[in-house]
Amino acid sequence: MTFTNQWIALTGNPNSGKTALFNLLTGLNHKVSNYPGITVERKLGRGKFANHKIDILDLPGTYSLIPESKDESIVASEVKQWILEEDKPSLIISVVDASNLNRNLYLTSQLQDSDIPVIIVLNMMDIVRSKNIELDLDMIQNELSPQTIIPLSARTGEGISELKKAILVALEKPQTAQKFPISLPEPVSKAINPLRSYLQKRHDLSERQAIGIALREVTNQSKDVSFLDSEGEDLRKNACEQLGAIGFPCHTLEPTIRFLWLDKVIQQAEIEVQVKSRSEKVDTFLTHPWLGPLIFVNLLYFIFQSIFTWASYPMDWIDGGITWIGGFVTTVFPAGLLRDLMVEGIIGGVGAVVIFLPQILILMFFLTLLEDTGYMARVAIMSDKLMTKLGLHGRSVLPLMSGFACAIPGIMATRTIDSWKERLITMLVLPLISCSARLPVYALMIGAFVPAVSVWKIFNLQGLTMVLMYFLGTATALILSLVFSRWIKVDQKKTFIMELPPYRVPVFRSVLSQVYVRGKLFVSGAGKIIMVVSIILWFLASFPKWESNGETGQSITESYAAKIGHSIEPIIAPLGFDWKIGIGLITSFAAREVLVSTMATIYNVEEEGDELINLSDALKNDINPKTGLPVYSPLVALSLMIFYVYAAQCMATFAIVRRETNSWKWPLFMIGYMTFLAYGASLIVYQGGLLLGFG
Numbered sequence: 001m002t003f004t005n006q007w008i009a010l011t012g013n014p015n016s017g018k019t020a021l022f023n024l025l026t027g028l029n030h031k032v033s034n035y036p037g038i039t040v041e042r043k044l045g046r047g048k049f050a051n052h053k054i055d056i057l058d059l060p061g062t063y064s065l066i067p068e069s070k071d072e073s074i075v076a077s078e079v080k081q082w083i084l085e086e087d088k089p090s091l092i093i094s095v096v097d098a099s100n101l102n103r104n105l106y107l108t109s110q111l112q113d114s115d116i117p118v119i120i121v122l123n124m125m126d127i128v129r130s131k132n133i134e135l136d137l138d139m140i141q142n143e144l145s146p147q148t149i150i151p152l153s154a155r156t157g158e159g160i161s162e163l164k165k166a167i168l169v170a171l172e173k174p175q176t177a178q179k180f181p182i183s184l185p186e187p188v189s190k191a192i193n194p195l196r197s198y199l200q201k202r203h204d205l206s207e208r209q210a211i212g213i214a215l216r217e218v219t220n221q222s223k224d225v226s227f228l229d230s231e232g233e234d235l236r237k238n239a240c241e242q243l244g245a246i247g248f249p250c251h252t253l254e255p256t257i258r259f260l261w262l263d264k265v266i267q268q269a270e271i272e273v274q275v276k277s278r279s280e281k282v283d284t285f286l287t288h289p290w291l292g293p294l295i296f297v298n299l300l301y302f303i304f305q306s307i308f309t310w311a312s313y314p315m316d317w318i319d320g321g322i323t324w325i326g327g328f329v330t331t332v333f334p335a336g337l338l339r340d341l342m343v344e345g346i347i348g349g350v351g352a353v354v355i356f357l358p359q360i361l362i363l364m365f366f367l368t369l370l371e372d373t374g375y376m377a378r379v380a381i382m383s384d385k386l387m388t389k390l391g392l393h394g395r396s397v398l399p400l401m402s403g404f405a406c407a408i409p410g411i412m413a414t415r416t417i418d419s420w421k422e423r424l425i426t427m428l429v430l431p432l433i434s435c436s437a438r439l440p441v442y443a444l445m446i447g448a449f450v451p452a453v454s455v456w457k458i459f460n461l462q463g464l465t466m467v468l469m470y471f472l473g474t475a476t477a478l479i480l481s482l483v484f485s486r487w488i489k490v491d492q493k494k495t496f497i498m499e500l501p502p503y504r505v506p507v508f509r510s511v512l513s514q515v516y517v518r519g520k521l522f523v524s525g526a527g528k529i530i531m532v533v534s535i536i537l538w539f540l541a542s543f544p545k546w547e548s549n550g551e552t553g554q555s556i557t558e559s560y561a562a563k564i565g566h567s568i569e570p571i572i573a574p575l576g577f578d579w580k581i582g583i584g585l586i587t588s589f590a591a592r593e594v595l596v597s598t599m600a601t602i603y604n605v606e607e608e609g610d611e612l613i614n615l616s617d618a619l620k621n622d623i624n625p626k627t628g629l630p631v632y633s634p635l636v637a638l639s640l641m642i643f644y645v646y647a648a649q650c651m652a653t654f655a656i657v658r659r660e661t662n663s664w665k666w667p668l669f670m671i672g673y674m675t676f677l678a679y680g681a682s683l684i685v686y687q688g689g690l691l692l693g694f695g
Contacts, residue, residue, distance in 0.1 A: 006171060007055040008047075009082075011075065011111060012095030013104050014061030014416070015377075017123040019043075020154035020510075021095055022058040025164075042074065049164050054171075057089070060415075063103070065110045066220045066254070070415040070423075076225040083114050083209060091117050091147075091170050093163075098122040098151070099131060099502070101140075101266045106258055109144065109181070113212025117175045119166055120146045126153045127502060139269040145178055155507055180211045182261045188253070191242040192218060195235040199227060218243070219254040282503055283378065292382050303366045304470065305463030307443070308452075311358035318358070319614070322351035326612040341538055344604035348612050349534025350527060352600030353593050356440040357519060363436060364518040365511065367405055372506035376401055390478050391485020396426045400477065403433030404470070405518065407653045411660060425484045427660060428670060429477035431653050434470045434645060436522070437592040441644045442469050444596055445637035448616040473645045476677070530597045533587050537561060537598055541605040556606045575643065575679070576636040576686040588649045595644075635694050639686040646681055648674035 010025075012018040022028070026045030043058040059078060060071035067073040082088035092111055096104040105120075112118050120140070122128075128135065137149050147170040152159030184192075192214045199217075200210035213227055218239050220226065228236060240250040248256075286292055326347045333339040370376050380397040387396055396417060402410035410430050417423040434442070446462050453461050540561035556562055564586070565579025572582050580602050584595035596615070603618040622631040648654070654667040661667075 006090035007057060008091045008093060008167065009078070009089040010056055010058045010093050010095065011107065012061060012123075013063055013097060013107060016061065016095045016097045016104060017154040018061060018095040019058060021093075021121065021123065021152070022056060024154060024157065024160055025056055042078075047164075049168050052168070054167075062107065064107060064255075065225075066216060067225060069418040073224055079111065079114055080225050080227065082116060083205070083213070084203060088114075088116060091119065091167065093119050093121055093167075094146075095121045095123050098124050098128045098135065099133070101135075101269070102259065102262050105140075105144070105262055105266070106255070108146075109258055109262070110212065110216070112144065112146065112178075113180070113208055115175065115177065115206050115209055117170050117173070118146045119163070119170055120144070120149045121159075121163060122149060122151045123154055125151045125158065126156060127504075136269040140265065143265045143269075144181065147173065155504065177206055178208055180208045182257060184211075184257065187246050188243065188248060188257070191239045191246075191248075195232065195239050198232055198235050202232070203227060214239075215254040215257065218250050219252070286375070287378050287382055292378070296379060296382070299370075300470070301459070301463060301467050303363065304466040305460055306366070307359045307362050307439070307466065308447075308460070308462050311362055314358040315355055318351075318355045322347060322355065323612055326351075330611075337542075340542065340605075341535065343612065344542075345534045345538030345601055346531060348604040349537070349597035349601040350530050351612070352615050353440055353530055353597045354523065354527070356443055356593075356596070357522065359439055359443055360436045360522055361515055361519050363439065364405060364515045367401075368511050368514045369506055372504065372511060374503045386478070390482045391425060392422050392481050396422060396481075399426055400430060400433055400474070403430045403435055406435050406437070407431045407433065407650065408656050411653070411656050414660070421485070421488055424488065424661065424666070425481050427657055428484055428666065429481050431648070431650065431670065431674065432473045432477040432480070432646065434473045435592075435650075436518075437650065438469075438644050440593045440596045442466055442641055444599075444616065444619075445641050448619050449632070449634040449637040469641055469645055472642070476646070529591050530594055533590055533594050534597050534601050537583070537587060537601045538605065540564070541602055556602065559605075561602065574687065575682040576633075576639045578631055581640065585643075585647075585649075588647075589651060591652075592644060592647070592649050635686060635689040638689070639682045642685050643678045643682040646674055646678035648672075648678070 010018055010022050022043065022045060025047040027047075028043075028045045042060075045056050045058070046053050047056050059075045062072040062075040064072070065076045065079055067076045092114075094108040094111055096108060108118065108120055122135070122137075135151075137151070141149055148166045150159055150163045150166055152163060154160075192211075195217065196207075196210045196214040199205055199213050200207065205213070217226060217228055217232070217236050243250055243253065286295060326343050329342050329347065330339065333342065370379075376398060379401065383397045396414075398416070399410040399413040402413050407430055410433070411427050414423045414426045414430075417426060443466075446465050450462050450465050455461050455464055541556055541559050543560060544558070561583055562579060565582040568582045568586075569577075569579045572585065577585070580599060581595075583602065584598040587598045588595040599619070600613070600615045603613050603615060603622075607613050607618075619632050620630070623629070624631050648671040654671060657667045657670060658664055
């Protein structure tokens with residue numbers, strides 16, 4: 001048995017469990033969650049089947065081969081290439097949500113028209129059984145005629161071994177030509193027959209391929225994945241005229257025909273005992289018009305307060321570990337530039353940010369839970385009415401919520417938005433959502449200058465301040481989306497339709513995997529940037545040296561870093577920032593969290609001791625020698641946090657926007673408006689605070 005150059009395509013509707021199955025087959029750990037739109041790019045992995053390794057391609061979720069968004073266009077384009085015999089897969093695995101056969105099998109029936117062998121995987125069988133649904137698999141097999149049907153649950157691993165065996169059998173089994181399974185009404189068959197014949201001859205297609213494509217071409221108004229040239233387009237128009245004359249609207253032709261057929265099949269194959277599901281009972285409260293949003297806000301407060309209360313002990317352990325490492329290096333290495341670089345620059349700079357890792361992990365843990373339970377989809381539904389008024393729709397909520405973790409996957413997730421105008425607006429405002437990179441800045445300032453006192457005997461002031469920072473960025477993003485929707489004239493909005501997934505118990509292994517991946521990215525990705533910046537900054541803060549009476553020394557106030565900081569100090573002084581923060585503003589263009597490592601490096605160099613400083617204490621104890629007053633105050637801390645709510649400091653984000661929009665116009669616009677917004681808001685807060693006597 002040989003499988004040379006054979007590979008498998010994994011397809012399915014959004015939120016059908018396709019990527020979870022991909023991870024099980026390949027051993028990879030791509031993100032999976034209980035809401036649609038997770039996979040927005042092609043992902044390639046290799047699965048092991050007995051003694052054979054076979055490549056598996058995971059495609060974005062799509063409801064149909066008639067694309068409505070960029071991610072769906074990826075799938076439609078792939079299938080078009082396969083039909084034209086361009087590197088087609090040996091097998092298609094169509095992942096179907098077994099609890100929603102009608103919608104899922106629509107795509108499956110389209111894929112079968114490609115004349116490529118198809119295995120139907122009925123995923124989520126555990127949910128089907130919990131709903132008291134029984135499926136007649138033989139009926140489905142007889143009507144759709146796939147290679148085989150495998151009942152499965154990617155969440156529990158049920159059916160995986162059976163699927164692997166079925167894949168090996170299917171790869172050995174030759175594909176036989178099949179007839180188009182649907183009996184078309186005579187007027188429809190007559191209208192599309194000239195187009196079918198043209199397609200069959202022009203592209204050397206089978207009869208089934210030609211009928212399926214003819215139906216799709218008549219229905220599809222977009223020509224991005226069309227098989228037609230000018231001659232074919234004329235035939236399509238003629239078919240539409242004939243169909244219109246007998247009362248068949250072209251734009252609904254294929255869905256009407258396929259769903260009427262599937263309804264009959266599934267009606268015979270599915271026996272269901274109608275019982276109100278647990279999800280429906282829970283949704284009575286969680287999606288209530290006024291109780292639902294209130295519950296969501298309280299959940300966010302709980303999450304952000306937990307960031308402070310639960311992370312305190314592991315942060316202390318990490319701080320102690322970093323201090324021990326710094327002390328160990330101090331005792332092992334002789335005094336000199338190398339030791340100073342390692343302790344003050346690398347260990348001090350990187351350690352000042354790594355200490356916030358527990359808070360980031362806690363945030364990622366809760367966000368993953370909300371996603372995997374299916375609650376995020378409810379937030380999208382609850383927000384749809386508000387989003388519509390602001391020029392967006394509910395589908396924008398999911399990318400925006402992804403922005404709490406990182407703006408980059410959030411921007412990529414906008415591919416699920418079918419309207420270019422709404423997708424563009426979502427990308428423009430998404431960097432205003434406070435991501436995990438801002439968390440170290442918030443946590444540092446709140447921990448140093450906001451006391452842990454109760455407010456109204458209910459809320460903790462530190463957690464409440466954190467919530468307000470996140471709320472401020474989100475509220476501003478929503479307001480600006482309304483402004484941009486009236487300013488950008490591209491195309492009209494489209495209707496928001498979204499499947500509401502059932503609530504599911506998160507797979508603990510999957511949750512921990514996502515938290516681990518996010519923590520690893522923070523340590524390895526941001527850590528590399530922080531280390532490079534810390535080394536460069538240490539040199540700038542440590543030189544030039546001076547010599548006097550045979551001794552060598554240096555003053556940080558005369559360093560290159562100080563000169564750079566003092567050069568921009570007049571611009572930032574109205575915001576309450578000194579030259580040290582000014583250096584941090586420059587370095588954090590690489591990544592926002594670099595501000596923390598920058599401040600730590602500067603203070604460690606300034607201290608000139610053998611022990612690492614505690615950055616929070618250093619900020620509170622820093623005194624201006626000219627005035628005798630503290631350099632930093634709660635008002636300065638608030639001004640800095642407000643600045644970072646809006647600041648355009650993440651070049652990787654703008655590089656992704658450049659790629660997604662294929663233009664530098666929009667990234668440059670984002671940098672401009674966000675910088676203006678950050679400076680203006682910080683100026684108002686600081687100067688207003690001084691006028692009110694809070695300086």
